[in-house]
Amino acid sequence: MKKPSALALLADVSRRSGLPLVDRMLEGARRRAEALRLRVVGSDFDERVEWLRHRYDSIGGDPFGLDPDVAKSAVTVLSFFHRLYFRTECFGLGNIPEGRALLVANHSGQIPIDGAILGTALFMDLNPPRVGRAMIEKWAVSLPFASTFFNKVGQVVGVPENARRLLEMGELLLVFPEGVRGISKPFSQRYQLQAFGSGFMRLAIETNTPIVPVAIIGAEEQYVNFGNLERVAKVLGMPVLPMVPQILVPGGQLPLPMKYRLHFGEPLYFRGDHLDDDKVINDKVWLVKQTIQELLNQALSQRAGLFT
Amino acid sequence: MTETQTESKSDHPGTVLITGMGGRFGGRLVRRLHRKHRVVGIGRRVALGLPQDVEHVQIDPLRSAAREIFARPDVRAIVHLGVIHDSRRAGSHQDNLLTLERVLGYAEQFGIRKVVLLSSANTYGPRPENPQFLREEAPLLASGRFTGMRSLVEVDLFAQSYFWRHPETEIVILRPAHVLGTVRNAPSNYLRLALVPTVLGFDPMLQAVHQDDVAQAIDLALVPGVRGIFNIAGPPPVPLSKALRVLGRRSVGIPYSLAKSGLTGLFQFGMTHFPAAELDFIRFVCMVDDTSAKETLGYAPAHDLRETLIAVDEERWP
Numbered sequence: 001m002k003k004p005s006a007l008a009l010l011a012d013v014s015r016r017s018g019l020p021l022v023d024r025m026l027e028g029a030r031r032r033a034e035a036l037r038l039r040v041v042g043s044d045f046d047e048r049v050e051w052l053r054h055r056y057d058s059i060g061g062d063p064f065g066l067d068p069d070v071a072k073s074a075v076t077v078l079s080f081f082h083r084l085y086f087r088t089e090c091f092g093l094g095n096i097p098e099g100r101a102l103l104v105a106n107h108s109g110q111i112p113i114d115g116a117i118l119g120t121a122l123f124m125d126l127n128p129p130r131v132g133r134a135m136i137e138k139w140a141v142s143l144p145f146a147s148t149f150f151n152k153v154g155q156v157v158g159v160p161e162n163a164r165r166l167l168e169m170g171e172l173l174l175v176f177p178e179g180v181r182g183i184s185k186p187f188s189q190r191y192q193l194q195a196f197g198s199g200f201m202r203l204a205i206e207t208n209t210p211i212v213p214v215a216i217i218g219a220e221e222q223y224v225n226f227g228n229l230e231r232v233a234k235v236l237g238m239p240v241l242p243m244v245p246q247i248l249v250p251g252g253q254l255p256l257p258m259k260y261r262l263h264f265g266e267p268l269y270f271r272g273d274h275l276d277d278d279k280v281i282n283d284k285v286w287l288v289k290q291t292i293q294e295l296l297n298q299a300l301s302q303r304a305g306l307f308t
Numbered sequence: 309m310t311e312t313q314t315e316s317k318s319d320h321p322g323t324v325l326i327t328g329m330g331g332r333f334g335g336r337l338v339r340r341l342h343r344k345h346r347v348v349g350i351g352r353r354v355a356l357g358l359p360q361d362v363e364h365v366q367i368d369p370l371r372s373a374a375r376e377i378f379a380r381p382d383v384r385a386i387v388h389l390g391v392i393h394d395s396r397r398a399g400s401h402q403d404n405l406l407t408l409e410r411v412l413g414y415a416e417q418f419g420i421r422k423v424v425l426l427s428s429a430n431t432y433g434p435r436p437e438n439p440q441f442l443r444e445e446a447p448l449l450a451s452g453r454f455t456g457m458r459s460l461v462e463v464d465l466f467a468q469s470y471f472w473r474h475p476e477t478e479i480v481i482l483r484p485a486h487v488l489g490t491v492r493n494a495p496s497n498y499l500r501l502a503l504v505p506t507v508l509g510f511d512p513m514l515q516a517v518h519q520d521d522v523a524q525a526i527d528l529a530l531v532p533g534v535r536g537i538f539n540i541a542g543p544p545p546v547p548l549s550k551a552l553r554v555l556g557r558r559s560v561g562i563p564y565s566l567a568k569s570g571l572t573g574l575f576q577f578g579m580t581h582f583p584a585a586e587l588d589f590i591r592f593v594c595m596v597d598d599t600s601a602k603e604t605l606g607y608a609p610a611h612d613l614r615e616t617l618i619a620v621d622e623e624r625w626p
Contacts, residue, residue, distance in 0.1 A: 060544035064440055065513050067547070141436035141592065144509025144564065152511075152547075161439035 040079045041124070048129040059169070062154070064162070066131065070152035078120040081113070085257055086218060088117055090125050091299075092264035096212055100167045101267065102204050103132065104175045104288055105214035106193055106296060107182030109255065110242055114219035115174060117260055119154075122172060133166055134174040160203065167207045175200045177285070184240040186227045190220040191296050193289055198278065201285045206274035210267035211288055215295035217263065217303060222255035223247075259307055263299045265291060323348055323382045324530065325420075327369055327411060328390030330355040332491045337387070337523045338362055345530070350377055351390055369407050378414035385422035385530055386415055391463055393428075393493065394581070395456035404459045405466060412470055415477055424480045424529045426522070427464040429515075429539060431457065431483065434594035440513070441597035444483070444537045454585035468537070480529040482522070484540035485596055489519030489619040494586065496620045504552055507591050508561035511549045515595040517542030518611035518619055528605040538605060539596035543613040548590060554617050564591070 004012075053068040082088050096103070108114060119132040135158030141147045156162045166173055176182060177196040185194060204211050225242040233241035246252035268291065270284050323346040328334055330353025341347050342359045349355055349364035358364055367374050369390060378386075388411050392400040408425070415423050432442045433450030448464060450457035470479050486495035495516065498504065517540055525540045552559050562570075564587065571584040601607040611619070 061546060063513070063545060065511075065547055138437040144507070146509075147436075148509060148511045151513075156440065157437065159437065159439045161441070161443075165440065 037076075040083050041076055045076075045124075048123065051128055052123075052131065064133075064154070064156045064166075065151040066154040067152040070149070071131070071154060074149075074153045075120060075123055078116055079124060082117055082120040082124060082260075086117060086260040088121055088125075088260040088262060090121055090262045090264070092266075093126055095264045095266050096122075096126065096130070096172070097210055097267055100170045100172070100207075100209050102167075102173050102175050102200055102209055102211045103214050103264075104177060104200060104211055104292065105216050106191070106220075106292060107176035107178045108185065108190070108216070109219035110184060110223040110225055110244060111255075112176075112183060113222065113255060114216045114260075115176065117219070118174060118214065118216065118262060121262055130172050132174045133171050134176075135163065160199070163203055164207060167203070167209050177289075180239060184225065184228060184242050186225045186242075187221070191217075191300060193293050193296075196285050196289050198281050198285045201270065201281050201288070202274045205270050205272050205281075205284075210269055212267050213265035213288060213291045213295055215263040215265070215292055215299050216260070217296070217299050218258040218260035218306075221258050221306060224256075257307065259303075259305070261299060261303065263295050265295050322346070322384030323380065324385045324387060325350065325378065325383050326387045326389060327351060327407070328353075328388070329358075329364055330366070331389065333487070333489075333519055333522070334389055336489070336491075336519050337389070337526060340520070340523045340527060341530075344527070345385075346382070348377065348380075348383070350374060369410060370403065374410075375414065378411075378420070379418050383418065383420055385424070386411060386420055387424045387426070387526055387530070389426050391426070391460065393460065395459060395583070396578075396581075401459040401462075404463050408463055408466055412467070412474075412477075416474055421476065422478045422480070422530060422532070423467075423470075424482065424526055425463070425467045426526065427467070427481050427483045428460055429483045429485045429541075429596045430589070430594060431461045431464050432594055432596070433457065434512075434588040434592040436592050438593050438595075440593060441595050442539070443597050444539055444600060453588060454583065456583050456585065471535075478533070478535040480535055481537045482525055482529060482540055482601075483537065483596060484522045484525070485515040485517050485542060487519055487522055488516045488542075488616055490623045491519050494582065495589075497581065498590075499551070499555060499557070499617070499620045501557070504557045504559040505567065506548060506552075506559050506561050507567055507587060508563045510564075510591045511547045512591060512593050513545040513595060514548045514551050515541055515545040516551070516613075516616050517609060518616040521607075521609040521611055521616075524610065525601060525605065525607050528607055531605075534605060536600075536604070538601040538607070539598045540601055540607065541596050541598040542609045542611065542616050545595055546613060551617055554614055555621070 049068060049072045056062040056066060105118060115134050122130045122132040131154045133154050133156060136150050136155045138157060141157055163173060177200055178194040179197060181194040223244045224246055225244050227243055229241045229243060268288060324341055326334060326347060326349045328351045329338060329349030330351040338347055338358060342362050347362045350367060350369055352368050354366055355364040365377055390407060391404050412423060431448040431450045432446055435449060448461045451461045464481060467479055467481055487493060488496050521542055522540060567587055568584045571580060571582055574580040575583050
């Protein structure tokens with residue numbers, strides 16, 4: 001009888017005991033991954049995606065190009081930040097009307113993570129789920145991949161006609177009237193609202209849409225900005241150049257894991273003529289701004305801690 | 309821009325004169341119209357396979373001999389299809405405008421009270437800052453980035469100038485989205501390619517309309533009392549990638565800079581009909597809102613998305 005070679009023996013042993021072991025390890029890893037996924041996205045995630053698919057299929061597909069499959073993967077990734085990294089907590093979700101609404105929020109944090117988290121919260125924590133639709137800058141549309149991605153997750157080019165059409169469809173529009181002034185304000189001005197644009201108010205009056213004030217707590221501290229280098233930014237042709245020393249620390253490129261808190265206020269209704277003088281419109285804008293500032297102040301006084 | 313007059317005309321609309329009937333779209337349109345109207349065609353090309361009761365005169369409308377056809381007493385309406393879209397043909401720009409001027413002049417001279425011009429939604433131009441759906445009031449900006457579109461834009465504007473110059477003539481300008489079917493236009497040719505090149509990283513929404521739905525719109529535009537500018541769209545738009553999936557086409561994404569230089573070269577050597585500037589049509593949106601046509605004309609596209617798309621494969625031309 002031929003003596004089996006060492007190699008054959010090894011193959012035999014590995015087939016008998018090695019393979020099942022690997023299988024078990026893989027199975028364990030898969031289960032752990034599934035458990036993590038469930039913890040991140042929740043058990044009703046697939047139902048939510050189905051709901052989304054149904055909503056837009058029933059109107060012959062979203063005319064702006066929202067793709068439920070791409071949105072699903074994007075939300076899965078964002079859920080990690082939403083649930084585990086920022087541990088977002090929502091207050092007053094019941095204030096969001098079932099139909100169309102303008103969600104007007106403070107904008108901050110050097111990069112617009114606040115918008116993404118707000119959108120994720122609307123999809124993950126609201127029943128039924130909603131898609132928050134924000135407006136992207138016109139220049140971003142000519143960027144390959146980015147523009148396509150934004151469209152497929154439901155963001156649209158920022159022109160008034162698109163906003164009107166979305167509201168007619170009964171969508172939730174996310175508005176950050178501070179714009180880039182809010183995003184890149186220095187740390188010393190955190191939770192102090194910057195000047196508001198007035199376009200959203202004219203839109204709200206024209207389309208008779210309720211405005212839901214939103215206070216986003218946490219985003220304002222995620223990157224500590226010591227000030228903006230305006231001259232240097234001008235020379236370099238950049239819109240803004242914030243000084244954020246934390247990005248020099250390894251791992252500091254990620255935002256600080258602040259606890260996000262989203263406070264939704266009661267909807268505000270405005271009547272009148274949307275073509276009114278700036279003065280009249282700005283008074284109404286001021287009212288919204290004050291409401292959000294009060295919501296911010298109240299939320300800040302109640303918050304237990306920065307990270308908890 | 310749109311208004312409906314309730315002025316009553318004789319029930320029988322008389323003869324409809326179609327320019328540019330020799331094209332493939334002209335053939336489809338005739339087959340729809342000849343049951344309701346007497347139809348006479350005029351054009352540079354030979355028109356084959358026409359219904360027996362349709363007369364076609366092969367003559368350039370710019371020739372003075374064409375005058376007598378317009379002068380026929382029973383001609384009540386003109387459908388002007390005879391616009392050359394291929395900007396590379398020498399003198400096409402000049403010919404397009406002169407022909408339209410001549411046609412509108414005849415209409416005035418011989419008391420023809422209805423002129424329907426088939427323009428195009430492409431005259432708005434694909435631009436990153438376009439709203440998702442353009443209304444008829446939007447400016448025609450296509451020639452800003454792409455001079456080849458100048459001719460189509462100016463034809464549209466020239467016809468518009470007749471609205472106030474000759475209020476007694478009912479002018480209807482139709483601006484359909486990408487017309488798909490057996491027609492040989494850029495979008496249909498593009499979708500007929502075996503391997504469809506797309507621009508890497510872009511997947512714009514595509515709005516298409518079936519050629520027979522455009523014929524339906526022209527039919528509706530011939531109703532007495534209708535005048536104005538109307539966008540014509542088909543089924544709800546879909547991303548380009550989905551349209552290619554429906555058609556079962558393979559596609560290849562090419563970086564914009566490479567596609568641009570490649571097309572420029574091919575175009576110079578006459579190896580392609582797609583000018584590089586037309587790449588913007590597969591990068592940005594140029595879609596229209598056809599609410600006005602639906603409300604005023606009673607237009608409703610009869611073909612769904614799948615029918616509209618597969619129409620490009622209906623009949624293969626050599």
